[in-house]
Amino acid sequence: MLLCGASVVRFANGFVDPFKEQKDFVLAAIYIGQTGSVQWHTLYQNRNERKVCYRTEEFDFNKPVDRIKFALRLYNFYFAIGGESNAKSQIAAYKCQVNSHMPKLKSFYTGRGTKRDATNSGEGNARPRMRPRGDDPTELEAHGYIVEPDRIETEDGIFESLRKLPSNLLTVFRPSDPDTMLVAKKIRKESNELEILRLIHLIQPQSEHIITLLDSFHGQSSSWVILPKIMNNVEDWLWYDLNQFSPHLSPVCWGIIKGLAYLHEHHIAHRDIKPENLLVDHKFCLKIIDFDVAVQVRDDDEEVDDHCGTEGWVAPEIEMRSPTYSPIKADRWSCGAVILYIFGRLRQTDTMLETIAKKLKADTPEQRLSLVEWPKWSQPAPVVHVGTVMKRQWSRSSDEETLVELGNDDIGRKRSRIDKPYVDSLAIAVGIHHGGTDIQ
Structure with a gap:
């Protein structure tokens, strides 16, 4: 309202x-x-x-x-x-x-509230909604950014902003472009987020499904990153505008897969994939954010011993506090969990995406699909057009092989009557086009 x-x-x-x-x-x-x-x-x-x-x-x-x-x-x-x-x-x-x-006009409805505050990585507690104090605005102004206030004092009293960001985020803008709102994020001292974002920024080509690092610098109290301001995350859309979100369900889910695949291809594990960390812009392009607990690893099998993430969105091995686990494989589980959650909220079906998500959410880490294989999953099922096909067939009475010519109608009619060696040869010839795309 x-x-x-x-x-x-x-x-x-x-x-x-x-x-x-x-x-x-x-x-x-x-x-x-x-x-x-x-x-x-x-x-x-x-x-x-x-x-x-x-x-x-x-x-x-x-x-x-x-x-x-x-x-x-x-x-x-x-x-x-x-x-x-x-x-x-x-x-x-x-x-x-x-x-x-x-x-x-497309709609008067230009903003949406949040169902709940984002949560701290590794904790289930809500982040406090207290505003940043101290020298934060001064530090940002020294680097060319003006902090937009979230409250206005007038002769009629104090008016609060309708929607406030978590305490480590500030809305800012450059004096030269006051209409473009940006987000200044204060980096925790224990976090590698600045290094991870800088590393991602250097990788070419860049992924449209990862939040863009616009600027970064070190202040007196901490480090800062400047990011685009995108108001709504997946959770917001699912709670407040299902009808508008629904037609874009498939591209958004593929955006999660592609974004994580991009990170995993460059050996970066996010470790806190959840709806609140997945923004969706006005073009319904998904962006992965919040690399507060992300780590870089050598390969998919490298394991770590610290447990982080958000309750309900972490893999079973993290939930059960396994001594060590693969963060890459844990990301796969979280990816599958989010996709199934989205489909459950919208009550829609997409056989391919749901099958992928279920395999990503396997209890055993080794059984989870590798996200970097996504191009093969997204290919349409091969259509075999048989005109005149030459196949090898072995004679029952001798070891000599002969070539058999089959037409379109012959394939289905003769399949049940041909020799097993011939069936093997035919299966190889037709199945070679699948190239690993089968996810059933």
């Missing part, structure tokens, strides 16, 4: 004539619960800011005083726009201008 309201506010201030200059469009979003609890959210956009902020007032309909306060609030809000006659004319004018812009 709040996010849709914010979209309306931004639209009105950007396109509706009476509000363009002053940005004084105000929207009341009211939520009334079944128990009588009421939340009145006032949404407005500061004249000098891009983002929409809100203020919340709470009422309890079980209390007579609160019922009177709420009624007065409605009364004041109603007459603030000039009473009934003026309100009707303003609403009519607003609808007219909205309709005139509709061909240019």
